[in-house]
Amino acid sequence: MSDLPNVPQTRRQLLMRIGAAAGSVAMYQAMTRLGHAAGTDFRGPPALTGTRKGSTVLVLGAGLAGMLAAYELRKAGYTVRILEYQNRSGGRNFTLRGGDTLAELGGAVQHVQFARGNYINPGPWRIPYHHQAILHYCKQFGVALEPFIEVNHNSLLHSSTTFGGVPQRYRDYMSDFTGYTAELLGKAIRQDKLDQPIGPDEKRDLLAAMHGWGLLDKNGNYVSSVSASFRRGFDKPLGGGPDGAPIPSKPLPRSDIMKSGLWEWLSFNMNYEMQTTMFQPVGGMDMIGKGFAKQVGDLVTHNVKVTKIHQDAGGVTVSFEDMGKNNAVSEAKADWCVCTIPLSVLSQIDIQVNPAMKAAIGAVPYASSVKVGLEFKRRFWEQDEQIYGGISFTDQPISQISYPSTGYFSDGRSVLLGGYMFGNAAYAFAGMTPEERVQAALDQGSKLHKQYRDEFLNGVGVAWSRMPWTLGCCGTWNEESRRTHYKALTEIDNRIVLAGEHASYVGCWQEGALLSSLSAITRLHQRAIGAA
Amino acid sequence: MRFLLPVLAASVLAGTMLPSRDARADAAANVAGGPITSHDGATLYRQLCQGCHMANAKGAVGAATIPALAGNPKLASGGYPVYVILNGYGAMPWFSGTLDDAQIAALVNYVRTNFGNHYTDGVKPEDVAAVRTPTPEMEK
Numbered sequence: 048m049s050d051l052p053n054v055p056q057t058r059r060q061l062l063m064r065i066g067a068a069a070g071s072v073a074m075y076q077a078m079t080r081l082g083h084a085a086g087t088d089f090r091g092p093p094a095l096t097g098t099r100k101g102s103t104v105l106v107l108g109a110g111l112a113g114m115l116a117a118y119e120l121r122k123a124g125y126t127v128r129i130l131e132y133q134n135r136s137g138g139r140n141f142t143l144r145g146g147d148t149l150a151e152l153g154g155a156v157q158h159v160q161f162a163r164g165n166y167i168n169p170g171p172w173r174i175p176y177h178h179q180a181i182l183h184y185c186k187q188f189g190v191a192l193e194p195f196i197e198v199n200h201n202s203l204l205h206s207s208t209t210f211g212g213v214p215q216r217y218r219d220y221m222s223d224f225t226g227y228t229a230e231l232l233g234k235a236i237r238q239d240k241l242d243q244p245i246g247p248d249e250k251r252d253l254l255a256a257m258h259g260w261g262l263l264d265k266n267g268n269y270v271s272s273v274s275a276s277f278r279r280g281f282d283k284p285l286g287g288g289p290d291g292a293p294i295p296s297k298p299l300p301r302s303d304i305m306k307s308g309l310w311e312w313l314s315f316n317m318n319y320e321m322q323t324t325m326f327q328p329v330g331g332m333d334m335i336g337k338g339f340a341k342q343v344g345d346l347v348t349h350n351v352k353v354t355k356i357h358q359d360a361g362g363v364t365v366s367f368e369d370m371g372k373n374n375a376v377s378e379a380k381a382d383w384c385v386c387t388i389p390l391s392v393l394s395q396i397d398i399q400v401n402p403a404m405k406a407a408i409g410a411v412p413y414a415s416s417v418k419v420g421l422e423f424k425r426r427f428w429e430q431d432e433q434i435y436g437g438i439s440f441t442d443q444p445i446s447q448i449s450y451p452s453t454g455y456f457s458d459g460r461s462v463l464l465g466g467y468m469f470g471n472a473a474y475a476f477a478g479m480t481p482e483e484r485v486q487a488a489l490d491q492g493s494k495l496h497k498q499y500r501d502e503f504l505n506g507v508g509v510a511w512s513r514m515p516w517t518l519g520c521c522g523t524w525n526e527e528s529r530r531t532h533y534k535a536l537t538e539i540d541n542r543i544v545l546a547g548e549h550a551s552y553v554g555c556w557q558e559g560a561l562l563s564s565l566s567a568i569t570r571l572h573q574r575a576i577g578a579a
Numbered sequence: 580m581r582f583l584l585p586v587l588a589a590s591v592l593a594g595t596m597l598p599s600r601d602a603r604a605d606a607a608a609n610v611a612g613g614p615i616t617s618h619d620g621a622t623l624y625r626q627l628c629q630g631c632h633m634a635n636a637k638g639a640v641g642a643a644t645i646p647a648l649a650g651n652p653k654l655a656s657g658g659y660p661v662y663v664i665l666n667g668y669g670a671m672p673w674f675s676g677t678l679d680d681a682q683i684a685a686l687v688n689y690v691r692t693n694f695g696n697h698y699t700d701g702v703k704p705e706d707v708a709a710v711r712t713p714t715p716e717m718e719k
């Protein structure tokens with residue numbers, strides 16, 4: 048081992064060194080950067096004091112942003128009312144179980160047939176460990192969490208056009224991609240073919256890294272070996288007794304490894320927001336919405352469609368249609384308004400705000416997304432293939448198959464996510480009937496799991512662009528619209544402030560909905576008590 | 580978006596090899612399904628538009644409205660749908676990064692001569708090219 052470079056230092060050693068060299072400010076900054084003190088921008092629940100007696104707030108939308116605003120503002124002494132279009136609270140946070148019905152724009156109605164206890168989360172389904180606001184409120188409201196398996200080395204990566212269309216184990220692909228890359232780099236380094244000169248020390252360090260990271264042999268080649276097989280698995284596994292010796296496995300062809308482009312999924316899972324540990328609520332994502340609704344459910348008026356939001360020096364007036372009463376139009380008044388209606392809908396509502404905010408509301412198109420839930424007779428992915436949770440990826444439109452992160456080893460029916468798509472694939476699936484979505488997901492999924500057809504029972508296909516109350520998945524900002532419109536969207540206009548995932552930089556995460564809500568109510572409160 | 584898709588390297592290295600894709604937080608990369616290659620108006624409508632505007636182009640009403648394209652007087656000028664498809668607005672996405680000029684012309688001509696619309700002044704790819712602005716850069 049003596050020719051190996053220094054073993055990487057522990058973080059503590061590194062910190063001590065920085066601390067000694069540069070004093071404690073640098074130490075703190077380094078610590079934060081290394082992640083000790085960092086999460087999202089959550090600094091704890093707001094402390095809103097000094098509320099004027101009798102102050103009133105209307106909250107529009109009972110998603111997480113709206114319910115959190117209502118919870119914290121009532122706690123601070125405001126009288127709060129929430130107006131919600133749907134007959135339930137939670138917004139995009141919802142779960143489908145057997146017996147549920149789902150109606151979409153265009154008229155199709157799906158009746159979910161899952162067995163008791165089975166469910167699919169059509170919207171949010173996973174929570175990164177650093178989303179500290181949502182995790183904080185889960186704990187506070189008694190929502191139990193369990194691990195969500197994002198990365199499973201035994202899941203599949205599938206390219207229709209390489210490896211003869213045969214899906215490969217994540218583990219095998221990962222090992223071979225890493226090994227071949229290290230081999231090529233190692234050769235370039237050894238032959239001084241990098242287009243940048245490197246000193247002898249760095250050359251030695253890099254070569255050591257390529258060997259250890261890529262599991263190269265002593266000649267710097269990535270070949271079938273025991274050590275590589277301890278990463279990619281053996282052809283004949285390790286056993287006991289006289290025949291216990293394993294047989295190493297052989298790498299896949301290098302050209303296919305590179306051509307397939309499957310490294311993209313490895314890279315996806317390296318993303319900060321996909322890294323372990325991830326969580327999901329026990330029993331379905333809507334446990335969070337229900338947890339919030341337990342706190343503020345008494346404030347919500349359901350089944351009302353907000354159509355007009357006006358304000359003047361005296362207060363805010365919101366007009367809405369009562370869908371339970373033949374769309375009879377009513378008005379509600381308050382001193383202040385927190386509006387969390389998705390911009391896809393709000394852009395069509397008569398809202399009295401300054402022209403810059405109005406322009407911002409219209410400038411954020413919504414992405415489309417489709418999820419398909421499939422129920423099978425048994426957990427064949429576990430029983431036949433030892434896949435316990437995690438995600439398989441494919442270049443077919445369904446994009447991914449995600450296995451349940453709960454209920455392992457149980458007998459009987461089970462539900463997996465048979466497709467989760469965005470972009471063109473989502474547009475195409477949204478344009479199908481629900482039955483066609485399920486059939487297409489079955490056809491494509493069969494390329495990864497031959498058991499699909501035999502084991503299939505029923506399914507549901509959820510197209511977000513057809514959800515009547517959001518017409519899409521989430522707001523899509525681009526650099527230009529962020530520059531031009533974000534500030535105007537998020538600043539208070541007299542008595543109205545907007546909140547929701549669209550009013551955050553943590554777009555399309557529940558965390559973003561909560562952070563935007565906390566920011567909005569904190570600023571609104573300052574204004575209400577005359578401090579800003 | 581910075582926190583999203585694993586694609587920085589891809590766009591640098593692979594250039595046009597990988598289709599352009601939307602970026603968003605909880606999204607896996609969007610290579611799936613591949614780029615849109617058809618130049619047939621009816622096919623493009625089915626693949627991209629009917630998920631929202633419906634197969635009969637009658638749109639739908641929920642908390643907000645997806646406008647009907649069937650019998651829609653705003654289609655009298657071909658330039659209007661060209662602009663909307665290129666740039667989007669409200670809940671309507673933009674397709675400038677997805678469709679080329681000829682595809683947009685085929686789509687607009689299809690919509691303007693079907694679903695009870697009878698506008699005979701066809702749109703040409705050059706008309707689309709003339710009003711195309713750069714596709715917005717997604718956040719990294």
Ligand SMILES: Cc1cc2nc3c(=O)[nH]c(=O)nc-3n(C[C@H](O)[C@H](O)[C@H](O)COP(=O)(O)OP(=O)(O)OC[C@H]3O[C@@H](n4cnc5c(N)ncnc54)[C@H](O)[C@@H]3O)c2cc1C
Pocket residue numbers: 107108109110111112113130131132133136137138139140169170171172173174351352353354387388389392416418511516517519520521546547548549554555556557558559560605642
């Ligand atoms: C497919 C998908 C996957 C996702 N995955 C994840 C994930 O894994 N993890 C994660 O944390 N987040 C995820 N998200 C994002 C997350 O769901 C959202 O960021 C969050 O739920 C948004 O909350 P909100 O309060 O801003 O909006 P919403 O929950 O949409 O609340 C807005 C409310 O306004 C109501 N409303 C609309 N129009 C009107 C009207 N005219 N009058 C009255 N009320 C109205 C709606 O019915 C709704 O209840 C995902 C979203 C989708 C769609």
